[in-house]
Amino acid sequence: MTSTGSQPWARGISLPRRSPSLQCFALQCLWLAVMASLDGDLLYRLSGAESRYAPLSREHRDVKSCQRVLFENVTHTKHLAAGAGVTGPPSLPLVESHYFLDTVGQSYWDRKEVSVLHQVIPNPLTSLAVLEPGRPGSCDNGTDGRTLVRDTATLNDCILATNAGMFNTHTGACLGNVVSNGVLVQDSGGIQNAHFSLTKDGHIFTGYLSQLDLLTEDFTQLVGGVIWLVKDGASYVDHSLGVECPDTQETGSLERFTSVVSARTAIGHDVEGRVHLVEVNGKTDQKGINLYSLAEMLIRMGIVNAINLDGGGSTTTVINGTLVNYPSDQCQNSSYNCERPVTTVMCVHAPHCDPRDCSGHGSCDLGECRCRGFWHGPGCDTL
Amino acid sequence: MTSTGSQPWARGISLPRRSPSLQCFALQCLWLAVMASLDGDLLYRLSGAESRYAPLSREHRDVKSCQRVLFENVTHTKHLAAGAGVTGPPSLPLVESHYFLDTVGQSYWDRKEVSVLHQVIPNPLTSLAVLEPGRPGSCDNGTDGRTLVRDTATLNDCILATNAGMFNTHTGACLGNVVSNGVLVQDSGGIQNAHFSLTKDGHIFTGYLSQLDLLTEDFTQLVGGVIWLVKDGASYVDHSLGVECPDTQETGSLERFTSVVSARTAIGHDVEGRVHLVEVNGKTDQKGINLYSLAEMLIRMGIVNAINLDGGGSTTTVINGTLVNYPSDQCQNSSYNCERPVTTVMCVHAPHCDPRDCSGHGSCDLGECRCRGFWHGPGCDTL
Numbered sequence: 067m068t069s070t071g072s073q074p075w076a077r078g079i080s081l082p083r084r085s086p087s088l089q090c091f092a093l094q095c096l097w098l099a100v101m102a103s104l105d106g107d108l109l110y111r112l113s114g115a116e117s118r119y120a121p122l123s124r125e126h127r128d129v130k131s132c133q134r135v136l137f138e139n140v141t142h143t144k145h146l147a148a149g150a151g152v153t154g155p156p157s158l159p160l161v162e163s164h165y166f167l168d169t170v171g172q173s174y175w176d177r178k179e180v181s182v183l184h185q186v187i188p189n190p191l192t193s194l195a196v197l198e199p200g201r202p203g204s205c206d207n208g209t210d211g212r213t214l215v216r217d218t219a220t221l222n223d224c225i226l227a228t229n230a231g232m233f234n235t236h237t238g239a240c241l242g243n244v245v246s247n248g249v250l251v252q253d254s255g256g257i258q259n260a261h262f263s264l265t266k267d268g269h270i271f272t273g274y275l276s277q278l279d280l281l282t283e284d285f286t287q288l289v290g291g292v293i294w295l296v297k298d299g300a301s302y303v304d305h306s307l308g309v310e311c312p313d314t315q316e317t318g319s320l321e322r323f324t325s326v327v328s329a330r331t332a333i334g335h336d337v338e339g340r341v342h343l344v345e346v347n348g349k350t351d352q353k354g355i356n357l358y359s360l361a362e363m364l365i366r367m368g369i370v371n372a373i374n375l376d377g378g379g380s381t382t383t384v385i386n387g388t389l390v391n392y393p394s395d396q397c398q399n400s401s402y403n404c405e406r407p408v409t410t411v412m413c414v415h416a417p418h419c420d421p422r423d424c425s426g427h428g429s430c431d432l433g434e435c436r437c438r439g440f441w442h443g444p445g446c447d448t449l
Numbered sequence: 450m451t452s453t454g455s456q457p458w459a460r461g462i463s464l465p466r467r468s469p470s471l472q473c474f475a476l477q478c479l480w481l482a483v484m485a486s487l488d489g490d491l492l493y494r495l496s497g498a499e500s501r502y503a504p505l506s507r508e509h510r511d512v513k514s515c516q517r518v519l520f521e522n523v524t525h526t527k528h529l530a531a532g533a534g535v536t537g538p539p540s541l542p543l544v545e546s547h548y549f550l551d552t553v554g555q556s557y558w559d560r561k562e563v564s565v566l567h568q569v570i571p572n573p574l575t576s577l578a579v580l581e582p583g584r585p586g587s588c589d590n591g592t593d594g595r596t597l598v599r600d601t602a603t604l605n606d607c608i609l610a611t612n613a614g615m616f617n618t619h620t621g622a623c624l625g626n627v628v629s630n631g632v633l634v635q636d637s638g639g640i641q642n643a644h645f646s647l648t649k650d651g652h653i654f655t656g657y658l659s660q661l662d663l664l665t666e667d668f669t670q671l672v673g674g675v676i677w678l679v680k681d682g683a684s685y686v687d688h689s690l691g692v693e694c695p696d697t698q699e700t701g702s703l704e705r706f707t708s709v710v711s712a713r714t715a716i717g718h719d720v721e722g723r724v725h726l727v728e729v730n731g732k733t734d735q736k737g738i739n740l741y742s743l744a745e746m747l748i749r750m751g752i753v754n755a756i757n758l759d760g761g762g763s764t765t766t767v768i769n770g771t772l773v774n775y776p777s778d779q780c781q782n783s784s785y786n787c788e789r790p791v792t793t794v795m796c797v798h799a800p801h802c803d804p805r806d807c808s809g810h811g812s813c814d815l816g817e818c819r820c821r822g823f824w825h826g827p828g829c830d831t832l
Contacts, residue, residue, distance in 0.1 A: 164785040165775050167732055175558065179736040181775040184785070347775075349550055353562040388771040392548050392564040392730075402547040402567070 142261075142273030143298060143371050148339035149189045150268030155432045156189040161226050161414045163385060170327075170359040178327070180355050183345045183383050183391055184367065185226060185414070190341040191268055192417035192433060196230060196246045196287040197222055199409045205251045210238025212407035216384040224413035228331055228343055229380045231289045233409040240409040242290030243280060253280060254290070259310055260373035262333045263288035270335045272371035273297070274309075289375065289410055293324060293357050295332055296372040301361040324357045326350055329381035329394055333412060334364055334372025342369050343412060345383050349394035379406040421445050525644075525656030526681060526754050531722035532572045533651030538815045539572040544609050544797045546768060553710075553742040561710070563738050566728045566766050566774055567750065568609060568797070573724040574651055575800035575816060579613060579629045579670040580605050582792045588634045593621025595790035599767040607796035611714055611726055612763045614672045616792040623792040625673030626663060636663060637673070642693055643756035645716045646671035653718045655754035656680070657692070672758065672793055676707060676740050678715055679755040684744040707740045709733055712764035712777055716795060717747055717755025725752050726795060728766050732777035762789040804828050 149156065164184040171177040187194050198204045199218055204211035212233065219227035232241045243261060244251040261275040266284035273294055294306045307324055329348035335341050344364060348354015355363070357374055364372045379395035382405050389405060397404035417433030424435035428446035437446035532539060547567040554560035570577050581587045582601055587594035595616065602610035615624045626644065627634040644658040649667035656677055676689045690707055712731035718724050727747060731737015738746070740757055747755045762778035765788050772788060780787035800816030807818035811829035820829035 164783075165772075165787075166785045167736065167775065167777060169735075179732065181564070181730060347564060349562065352552075353550065386769060386771045388769045388773060389548075390771060390773045392550065394550060400547075402549045404548075 142271055142275065142279070144265070144269045144271050145335055145371065146339050147191050147264060147268050147270050147335070147341075149191055150339070155434060156192055156417055160187070160189065160193050160416065162186040162188075163226065168363060170355050170363070178353065180353070181347045181392075182363070183347075185228075185343040185383075187341040187343065187414055189417070190264060190270065190335075190339070191286075193414055194264065194287065194341055195222075195413045195415060196244060196289045197224075197227075197411050197413045198240070198244070198246055198251055199407075199411070202246065202249070202251075205240035205244055205409065211240070212238045212409055214405050214407050215382040215411050216387055216389060216405070218411045219384045219413065220387055222413055222415065224384070224411070224415050225386070226343075226414040227384045227411045228345060229376050229382045229406075229408040230331075230333075230410040230412045232292065232376045238407075238409070243275060243288055244290075244410055245285040245288035246410075248286045250280075250285075259290055259292050260294035260306065261288060261290045262373050262375075270339060270341065270371070272334070272373060289333075289412070291333075291373040291375040292320075293374040294372075295357060295361040295374050296334060296364050296369055299365060299370045301358065301365065303357050303361050327352070327354045327356050328378050329354045329391075330357070330360050330377040331375040331381050332360060332364060332372050333375055334369040336368045337370055342367065342372070343383075343414075344369075344372075345381050345391055347381070347392045347394075348378075350378050353394075375412075376408065380408045382406070382408065419445070421447075525654055525658065525662070527648070527652045527654050528718055528754065529722050530574050530647060530651050530653050530718070530724075532574055533722070538817060539575055539800055543570070543572065543576050543799065545569040545571075546609065551746060553738050553746070561736065563736070564730045564775075565746070566730075568611075568726040568766075570724040570726065570797055572800070573647060573653065573718075573722070574669075576797055577647065577670065577724055578605075578796045578798060579627060579672045580607075580610075580794050580796045581623065581627070581629055581634055582790075582794070585629065585632070585634075588623035588627055588792065594623070595621045595792055597788050597790050598765040598794050599770055599772060599788070601794045602767045602796065603770055605796055605798065607767070607794070607798050608769070609726075609797040610767045610794045611728060612759050612765045612789075612791040613714075613716075613793040613795045615675065615759045621790075621792070626658060626671055627673075627793055628668040628671035629793075631669045633663075633668075642673055642675050643677035643689065644671060644673045645756050645758075653722060653724065653754070655717070655756060672716075672795070674716075674756040674758040675703075676757040677755075678740060678744040678757050679717060679747050679752055682748060682753045684741065684748065686740050686744050710735070710737045710739050711761050712737045712774075713740070713743050713760040714758040714764050715743060715747060715755050716758055717752040719751045720753055725750065725755070726766075726797075727752075727755075728764050728774055730764070730775045730777075731761075733761050736777075758795075759791065763791045765789070765791065802828070804830075 166182050166184065168180050168182055169177055170180055197218055199211045199213035200221060215227050215229055231244060233239060234241055240252055242259065243254050245263065260273060263271040263285045264287045265271055266286050271283060293310065294302045296302060303324060307320060310320065327348060328350040330346045332344045333341065346355045346360065379393060381391065382389065382393060383391040393403045393405045395404050395406045419430035419433055419435050422430065424430055424437065425445050425447040427441035428435040428437035435444060435446045440449055442448050549565050549567065551563050551565055552560055553563055580601055582594045582596035583604055598610050598612055614627060616622060617624055623635055625642065626637050628646065638660065643656060646654040646668045647670040648654055649669050654666060676693065677685045679685060686707060690703060693703065710731060711733040713729045715727045716724065729738045729743065762776060764774060765772065765776060766774040776786045776788045778787050778789045802813035802816055802818045805813065807813055807820065808828050808830040810824035811818040811820040818827060818829045823832055825831050
């Protein structure tokens with residue numbers, strides 16, 4: 067009933083990726099050319115960044131230690147999420163999906179048209195999740211768990227999904243802190259880069275995350291990015307550049323990462339506590355938006371806090387199992403563009419039931435169990 | 450079984466357009482902002498063009514009369530379609546959908562990146578159709594039958610659909626000759642602009658269409674555009690400009706129509722007789738591609754004959770019921786971009802059965818009836 071995965075097309079689009087001639091059957095044969103993508107549109111964020119991210123090799127110069135002087139303890143914001151405290155079925159729609167064309171760049175020769183996908187999620191607490199690639203548990207594997215966004219979306223019944231956190235391009239491992247549906251998937255050991263999260267007490271947490279925060283805040287969803295774009299309604303890019311503690315050989319990278327035009331993914335919230343997912347199409351150095359312009363765009367859209375997630379060739383939006391943005395990675399065997407397999411995704415889904423399967427005695431309809439036969443109770447567990 | 454329309458998401462996306470709060474139900478609530486689009490990105494093709502198109506007011510100066518001198522009788526090409534004469538289930542996939550980014554423009558300041566959707570249809574004879582907006586018969590209504598591409602796609606079980614023919618922007622009437630699934634929907638009375646069609650004897654017909662052709666060629670699908678882009682593997686734009694008979698006050702319009710950058714839709718075929726649908730995102734005068742560059746792009750893609758269909762804000766590609774391109778029309782109530790309701794669409798669908806409903810005694814699977822119970826025969830009409 068609630069399964070996007072049960073739609074033949076949603077499945078069919080992804081299946082032929084590996085063997086179109088064998089796995090195509092019946093109508094399930096729309097073949098999006100995605101064979102495998104070459105990471106040809108990498109943002110330059112990861113030169114040396116593994117040392118900042120990966121728990122084992124990280125030097126313990128974290129953001130917090132830089133910030134203490136400049137920003138005292140104001141290292142994150144907490145904002146009440148829309149729908150906090152509300153019981154019963156959520157307001158609809160679960161996600162509003164908008165397209166727009168925008169002009170970025172200051173000077174005539176610098177000016178470019180960009181195409182933007184803007185998603186508004188009015189009920190983030192019940193319909194937004196950070197997911198591991200594919201099935202839960204895959205970030206822990208230690209091997210390359212990278213998966214296409216639409217495969218993860220199909221497996222997890224996401225109405226809409228985008229790429230999310232950064233990953234190690236060599237090993238394919240998830241990077242940064244990750245909490246998925248209340249489960250701490252990965253503790254990066256005190257990474258301080260910009261994070262976006264939802265807490266059990268109905269707040270949206272945006273900003274720098276200490277190891278103490280990870281222990282004391284009761285996160286239900288948590289994902290990390292690089293560069294806190296908008297803080298309290300103002301651009302925070304310059305500050306972020308200063309405080310996200312690049313060591314000497316990484317400074318260049320982080321500045322280039324910030325100033326280069328590329329495809330981008332951002333997540334934030336507005337004053338009403340609705341979550342916004344914004345993706346800008348692009349290709350590193352040629353097309354797209356830099357993080358300064360992205361922050362300005364987000365502010366114009368009424369977003370008060372936002373962070374920058376993985377971008378470049380990872381930028382992917384999938385609606386209804388169908389890719390709807392323009393990826394920039396080159397496909398392995400042609401000059402076409404292909405989606406890049408990524409690790410974590412942001413997933414907009416129908417509210418889950420408790421228990422999710424309604425004890426096997428009912429179906430879940432927008433978070434409420436519809437019990438079969440004589441079963442009753444909120445979880446259909448009483449006869 | 451074979452119904453895209455039976456997918457809850459495909460329906461859900463289009464339903465809330467008119468009344469999101471009332472028509473949203475269960476998971477069917479992804480709301481693409483499409484309320485109604487303002488025709489703000491009109492290509493200038495229609496200043497006076499109604500007089501060239503509409504049967505009643507047309508002056509009988511048609512392309513044929515211009516062409517006779519310059520091109521004698523070579524006014525169209527016929528090329529054997531892929532799969533002609535082949536019986537049994539079609540080769541899969543039914544459509545390959547590719548994305549790519551391309552650079553167009555000659556000079557540095559003229560150069561722009563464009564995003565392109567490229568669809569390859571290997572079995573055009575059995576899986577490609579020209580459809581009227583919404584249900585069959587709607588071109589005949591005489592009133593505004595314009596419909597969103599995805600609504601037409603959902604109603605007609607299209608795997609993939611794009612906009613197709615031009616229309617009268619004042620009345621919303623279909624323009625040009627239209628044959629849909631073997632039915633002559635509209636006879637424009639000798640319109641000579643570039644057409645694309647499939648014939649009953651398995652050919653792809655591209656080019657200028659006389660009233661005699663309409664009577665003697667046995668078209669199964671037929672749609673008209675403006676400007677024959679590629680003829681026999683070479684750009685035909687300059688020739689088309691000369692022969693598509695603009696009267697004096699339209700000359701400017703047709704040249705501007707050809708040379709302005711905008712979103713574009715083209716249909717053509719390659720040497721193997723596979724049909725290609727190509728859409729370039731854009732916005733008139735700001736972003737996109739002119740018809741000269743479009744023809745060059747198509748030639749690079751191996752397309753040997755192609756015509757230009759409706760473009761600008763009409764340019765729309767829908768896969769699996771989901772909009773996948775970036776429309777350029779402004780939405781009625783915001784600065785977002787919205788799909789424009791159009792008339793005819795190009796539809797890629799699973800092969801139909803004969804009869805389509807397998808006599809009510811079976812289900813259609815890739816053009817072959819799977820009979821229920823003791824019914825048998827190709828159409829499940831024998832007990």
